Amino acid sequence: MRRGPLLLALVFVLPVSLLPASPAGPVEDAIGCDPLDTARCLLPWPNDYFATTSETDTGKRLNLNPAQMPRNIAGVPIDPTDYNRNDGFSPGSLIVTKVPGLDTPEAFANTDPVTLLDLGRYMDPDAPVVVVDAETGERHPIWVEIDRATDLEGAPPSPADTTLLMRPSVNFREGARYIVTLRNLLDADGDLIPARAAFAALRDGTGDTTRQAHYDQTIFPALGAAGIARDDLYLAWDFTVASERNLTERMLAIRDDAFGQFGDHDLDDGIVQGISPDFVVDEVTEQLPCRPEVEIDVPPVACNEQGELDARIMRRVEGRILVPCYLDLPGCPPGGRFYYALPGQTIPSRTPPNVAVAPFVCNIPAGAADGERYRPSLYGHGLFGDAGQVNSGKLYDLGAFGLAFCATDWSGMATEDVPNAISILADLSRFSTLADRVQQGMLNFLFLGRAMIHPSGFCARSAFQVDGACVFDTSELFYNGGSQGGIIGGALTAVAPDFTRAHLGVPAMNYSTLLRRSVDFDIFAEVMYRTYPDELERPLIISMIQTLWDRAESNGYAHHIVGEPLPDTPTHEVLLTPAFGDHQVTNWATDVMARTLGVSMRMPAVDPGRHPAGNNAYWGIPVIQTYPFGGSAMVVGEIGPLREVDGSTRGTTPPPVENVPNRLGVDPHGPDWSETLDAYLAIASFLSSDGWLPAVCGTAPCYLDGWSGP
Numbered sequence: 001m002r003r004g005p006l007l008l009a010l011v012f013v014l015p016v017s018l019l020p021a022s023p024a025g026p027v028e029d030a031i032g033c034d035p036l037d038t039a040r041c042l043l044p045w046p047n048d049y050f051a052t053t054s055e056t057d058t059g060k061r062l063n064l065n066p067a068q069m070p071r072n073i074a075g076v077p078i079d080p081t082d083y084n085r086n087d088g089f090s091p092g093s094l095i096v097t098k099v100p101g102l103d104t105p106e107a108f109a110n111t112d113p114v115t116l117l118d119l120g121r122y123m124d125p126d127a128p129v130v131v132v133d134a135e136t137g138e139r140h141p142i143w144v145e146i147d148r149a150t151d152l153e154g155a156p157p158s159p160a161d162t163t164l165l166m167r168p169s170v171n172f173r174e175g176a177r178y179i180v181t182l183r184n185l186l187d188a189d190g191d192l193i194p195a196r197a198a199f200a201a202l203r204d205g206t207g208d209t210t211r212q213a214h215y216d217q218t219i220f221p222a223l224g225a226a227g228i229a230r231d232d233l234y235l236a237w238d239f240t241v242a243s244e245r246n247l248t249e250r251m252l253a254i255r256d257d258a259f260g261q262f263g264d265h266d267l268d269d270g271i272v273q274g275i276s277p278d279f280v281v282d283e284v285t286e287q288l289p290c291r292p293e294v295e296i297d298v299p300p301v302a303c304n305e306q307g308e309l310d311a312r313i314m315r316r317v318e319g320r321i322l323v324p325c326y327l328d329l330p331g332c333p334p335g336g337r338f339y340y341a342l343p344g345q346t347i348p349s350r351t352p353p354n355v356a357v358a359p360f361v362c363n364i365p366a367g368a369a370d371g372e373r374y375r376p377s378l379y380g381h382g383l384f385g386d387a388g389q390v391n392s393g394k395l396y397d398l399g400a401f402g403l404a405f406c407a408t409d410w411s412g413m414a415t416e417d418v419p420n421a422i423s424i425l426a427d428l429s430r431f432s433t434l435a436d437r438v439q440q441g442m443l444n445f446l447f448l449g450r451a452m453i454h455p456s457g458f459c460a461r462s463a464f465q466v467d468g469a470c471v472f473d474t475s476e477l478f479y480n481g482g483s484q485g486g487i488i489g490g491a492l493t494a495v496a497p498d499f500t501r502a503h504l505g506v507p508a509m510n511y512s513t514l515l516r517r518s519v520d521f522d523i524f525a526e527v528m529y530r531t532y533p534d535e536l537e538r539p540l541i542i543s544m545i546q547t548l549w550d551r552a553e554s555n556g557y558a559h560h561i562v563g564e565p566l567p568d569t570p571t572h573e574v575l576l577t578p579a580f581g582d583h584q585v586t587n588w589a590t591d592v593m594a595r596t597l598g599v600s601m602r603m604p605a606v607d608p609g610r611h612p613a614g615n616n617a618y619w620g621i622p623v624i625q626t627y628p629f630g631g632s633a634m635v636v637g638e639i640g641p642l643r644e645v646d647g648s649t650r651g652t653t654p655p656p657v658e659n660v661p662n663r664l665g666v667d668p669h670g671p672d673w674s675e676t677l678d679a680y681l682a683i684a685s686f687l688s689s690d691g692w693l694p695a696v697c698g699t700a701p702c703y704l705d706g707w708s709g710p
Contacts, residue, residue, distance in 0.1 A: 031067045035198040036237060039098035041068045043163075044180070045540050046089035046239040056087035057243035058175050062547075070541050072427060072531045078544075079429035085346050086547055088175065088242035092510040092555040092592070094543035095131070095142075095166035095180055097235065098536065101187035103146060103162035110186040113144035116588055116657050117612060119169050119619040125227065128184050129166060132226045134177040134218065134238060139226065141169040141595075141620065147539055148658040149516040152529050161535035165659070167513060170620065171558050171596040175243040179219055183232040195234045203233050242547070246346065247556040248566055250338065251439045251495055253347045256568065258324045258443055259450075259497070267497035267568045276454035277447040278322040279360070284463045285309060285316040287366065312396035315364040317463045321408065323447045325354040327440055332356035332411065334420040338436040348436075358444035361387045362406035362452075364464070365399030368471040374404035376452045377478040377687060378445055378499070380485025380492070381407060382670075383520055383584075386415045394675040395480075401684030404472065405480065408448050410488055411441030412552065425527040431545050438552035442492050449498045453477050478687040482506055483585060483669065486576075487514075490554030490593070493572050494561045501691050503575045503683050505674045506582055508589035509554035509596075512546040517586035519661045558596040562632045574599065575686045575693065576634040577679065579668035579704070580606050581652035583661055591618065594634050600624045602693070604701050605636035607710050612654045627695035628685070635682060635696070637673025639666060640707030651707065666705060673704045 032050070037043035042050065042064075050068070054061035064080035071077045102111055113129040114121040121127060122141050131140045147163045148156045156162075164182075172178060185193040194200075201207040202215050219238055220230050259267060263274020287309045309316060326348045327336030332355075338348035365374055381389035390407035398405075411417070412434050424430045451457035452472060459470035479502035481489035486507025493502040508514055515521045532541060550556030557566075565571045576599060578590040594601065600622040611617035624633060640651040642665040652665035673679050678696040685694050696702060700709055 031065055033068060036196070036235060037097050038196075040534075040537050040540060042070070042540055042544070044095070044097035044235070044237055045543055046093045046095065047237055048177070048239050049237070051088070051240065054087065057245050058087045058240050060087055060240050062086045062088075070428075070532060070534070070537050070544075073533060076427060076429070082432040082548055083544070085344070086242050087246040088240040090512070090543070090546045090550050090555065091171040091174055091241050091247070091558065092168060092512065092546065092550070093172065093239070093241070094512040094539060094546065096163050096539045096543055097182075099164050099182065099185060099193065099234070101193040102164055102185050103159040104188050105146070106188040107186060108146050110188065110190050111184075114142065115145065116143050117614075118616055119143060119613075120616065122169075126184070128182065130181045130226075130228060131166065131168075132179045132181060132222060132228070133173070134179050134222045137222060137225045140172060140178060142166050143169055145657075145659060148660060149538070150660060151535065152525065157535045163536060163539050165539055169592055169595060171555070171592070172241045174241055174247065174559060177238055177240045179222055179236055179238045181223060181228055181236045182234040183228070185234050193234060199233070199235050203230060242550070244559070244566075247550055248495070248560070249346060250348055250551055251442060251491075252566060252568075254324075254326045254350075254439065254443055255446060255495055255497075257350065258447070261324060268565070268570045270570060272450070272454055272498070276457035276460075277451045279319055279451055279457070281317060281319040281461060281463050283318045287311070287314050310393070310396050312366055312399055313363050314366045314368045315463070316391075317362040317364070319360055320357045321360055321444070321448050321451055323356045323358055323440075323444050324350055325356040325440065326350050326443075327354075327436060330354055332437070332440055334417045334437065335433050336437060337433045356411070356440060356444060358408045358411065358448065359387050360406055360408045360448055361390050362458070362464070363390060363395065363399075363404065364471050365396070365404055367399065368466050371466065371469070373469075373473045374399070374471060375402050375476065375478060375688065376472040376474065377403050377405050377480050378449050378452075379405040379407040380445070380479070380481025380489045381410060381414075382483035382485060384413055384415055384418050384421070385410075385484070397680055398684060401680055403478070403480075403684060403687060406448060406452055408444050409441065410438065410484060411444055412436070412438030413484060413488070414441070422524070422527055425524060426531045428532070428541065428545060431548055435548045435552040438488060442488070442495065442552070445492055446496060446498070449477050449496070453498060476689055478502065480505070480683065480687065482674065487553050487585070490561050490574070491552065491557045493574060494554075494557035494566060495569060496572065497569060500570050500572050501574075501687055502572065503577065503674075503687055505577050506579050506585050506669050506672050507554070507576055507593065508578070508585045509558060509593045510546065510589055511549050511553060511555070512542045513589045513592070514586060515542060516659050517588070517656075517661055519583045519663060519667070521661070554593060558593065562597045562599065573632045573691070575632070575683065577637060577672070577674050577682075578634065579637040579639065579672040580610070581639065581654055581662055581665075582669045583652070583663060583667035584669040586662070587655045591621065595620045597632060599632040599634050600629065601634040601636070602696070602702070606638045606701050607640070610638070610641065610654060612657060624693070628692035630690075630692045633686075633693045635673070635679075635693070635702055637668060637704050638701040638707065639668040639705050640703070640709075645706075650705065668704065671705065673702050676702070676704055678702060
């Protein structure tokens with residue numbers, strides 16, 4: 001990620017009055033705080049204490065009020081309006097509470113909960129931290145950590161500001177209720193940490209009458225059936241996960257309404273119906289002839305210098321596609337959010353004739369000049385980039401394997417959204433302007449894809465023809481995206497009507513896990529940590545905004561990306577290609593994605609001794625046994641250990657176990673394995689009709705950047 005423009009955005013967008021850092025502290029005299037954790041009002045989180053009964057799919061709706069919400073340094077609470085549209089919490093919820101005494105590495109080691117290094121231990125009979133599915137009585141796979149994310153000076157939080165964090169290693173079930181249980185917790189001296197008075201009263205049957213009944217009827221019996229003794233408890237509480245409908249209904253509603261306006265009301269039948277989206281071709285750049293008139297031996301590089309385009313490209317087409325806009329500002333600019341006709345409504349409306357004008361860039365490979373036709377694919381760009389990132393050598397190379405790419409901006413998280421993203425961090429009440437616009441951006445991608453394969457779309461224009469014939473094989477569409485294009489691309493895949501196969505490069509899901517494990521967050525922390533300076537409250541804030549971010553990234557759609565298709569949507573298959581030791585997208589979050597989607601992985605993934613979990617590496621992810629493999633798959637790129645080669649640093653360290661970024665050595669995020677010949681073969685084979693993953697990389701891990709093994 002280029003950081004110069006972001007630094008400028010900090011200067012011009014962030015109000016000067018918000019720059020000095022000072023302690024924020026807990027909200028005083030808040031209405032409705034949970035007495036089970038008095039460290040901050042909304043702890044423990046997520047928590048059905050902050051929900052109310054409602055006629056929703058889960059029977060609940062969040063019921064937050066401004067007095068409970070975290071405040072920025074100016075004293076402004078986060079507006080709970082958009083949160084209160086949810087009928088539950090995130091399926092990838094970061095669970096947060098404060099346990100005085102369990103706030104140092106020594107206390108954590110003494111308590112010895114399940115960690116990333118031994119994920120199977122969540123089933124240990126005496127596990128001190130357990131999350132139980134209240135309906136099935138089964139334990140849910142999790143891992144536990146204490147917050148070690150560093151501040152702007154590079155220091156971890158003090159014990160007073162250290163929270164206990166729990167994360168699912170497979171996403172929670174949609175609409176399910178879970179019980180979080182803490183027991184037999186030890187401090188740094190090895191002494192048992194006693195329960196706080198408020199929970200001890202509930203445990204012992206002397207709590208508040210209404211809440212005591214809830215515990216006696218729905219929590220303690222479920223824990224007893226799961227073999228967890230009531231007398232051992234330090235703390236227990238329950239939370240409900242948002243329903244499938246609540247997580248996806250906004251995106252599906254705008255998709256169905258927009259495509260319906262163009263005459264296609266049956267999106268899972270694989271048939272392109274109705275009219276093409278409207279578009280304008282603004283510029284066509286042709287490759288200059290690369291054949292000298294005289295018969296002399298001219299090196300290819302000299303020939304390439306004659307034209308503006310790379311020699312692998314015959315033509316570049318740039319233009320704009322018109323998409324119905326569902327935000328509340330004319331033209332769908334940054335800063336807009338979904339327009340809801342009535343308070344409390346969960347389905348956005350469109351105010352005709354509001355239209356988004358989405359730029360697109362298409363590159364037609366050189367072989368089209370000789371009559372070759374190409375499989376059309378969308379391309380999703382990286383963090384706060386733009387459609388121009390489709391102008392990439394790795395995509396040009398895939399032209400030799402029969403693929404041609406078009407891209408548009410990830411509206412909401414594109415270059416033009418940077419000022420809005422920075423300003424959001426000064427007032428998180430505006431976070432829905434990011435999440436909502438990303439969903440509009442997803443719709444823009446779907447419309448671009450439809451124009452690429454509609455007979456009256458791109459193929460009807462001379463810009464996409466050679467000798468009157470279309471350069472695209474419009475029988476099928478595909479998707480290829482990397483980094484942010486892999487994170488949001490998974491959500492796009494889950495709702496896509498026109499493509500069923502996607503390659504997600506260096507991907508993951510769940511920004512509440514990704515943010516503070518990414519070097520890319522450094523520049524955003526410069527704002528957020530100053531405007532929300534309460535260290536103890538930060539994990540809570542990050543977990544809270546995930547309930548809105550779910551609508552605009554893979555985490556909220558994970559159960560439907562592969563299998564269990566959403567309504568009026570075909571089934572999909574995906575290829576994941578993470579890079580081991582990635583500095584920007586942590587491997588731990590990619591593994592959660594792989595487990596939740598149910599993909600199988602190629603082995604060996606990394607060299608012996610490289611993975612910090614040793615024999616427990618890639619727990620819960622099935623291994624591919626035979627090739628070619630026809631299902632969803634994951635292939636890991638291995639850059640090798642940190643080392644010196646001819647005076648330069650090569651390789652990288654494994655992903656840190658604590659919630660901090662990997663920073664040492666070469667970032668394998670890019671160039672990554674997807675830019676190797678083996679990867680081109682794998683991606684092109686997968687992005688084809690009835691695609692598959694071939695046997696690649698021989699019997700070794702899939703190496704990159706010159707590494708050939710120990």
